[in-house]
Amino acid sequence: MSFEITExxxxxxxxxFNAFTDAYTLTRLSRGSLAEVDLKVGGKFSLFSGSILGEFTEITKPHKIVEKWKFRDWNECDYSTVTVEFISVKENHTKLKLTHNNIPASNKYNEGT
Known part of the structure; x- marks a missing residue:
């Protein structure tokens, strides 16, 4: 399964880019749920107090982030891929394109089956 959002x-x-990679900002945007970010290729991150876990696989500041991404309760080997692109349209105008690929078709709640 996959989906794409463009805004x-x-x-x-x-x-x-900073809103997606700064732990303090992510914590504020998630209403105080702890976010942790080690912003480097191979660095780990967690969002919503550990409910979402992942690893950065590509970072092109300030244009692109690619992550291995999973919910904490997914199977250990089940990771999806999130790609976030920040495309400059003109000065102070950016298109954000988020693509989420390889989402497991089912989970322990039998959703998506």
Missing amino acids: EYYVPPEVL
Whole structure:
């Protein structure tokens, strides 16, 4: 399973990139649920107090992030791939394209089957 979301924001790519990679900002945006980020290729991250786990596989600041991504209760080897692109349309105008691929077709709640 996969999905794609595209939205446009009137900020430079750096602002959106930082919103997706700064632990303090992510914690604030998730209403205080702890976020941890080790922003480097191979670095780990967790969101929503550990409910979402992952690893950065590609970082092109401030244009692209690729992550191995999973819910904590997915099977240990089940990771999906999240790609976030920050495309400059013009000054202070950025298109954000988020693609989520390889989402497991089912989980322990039998959703998606």
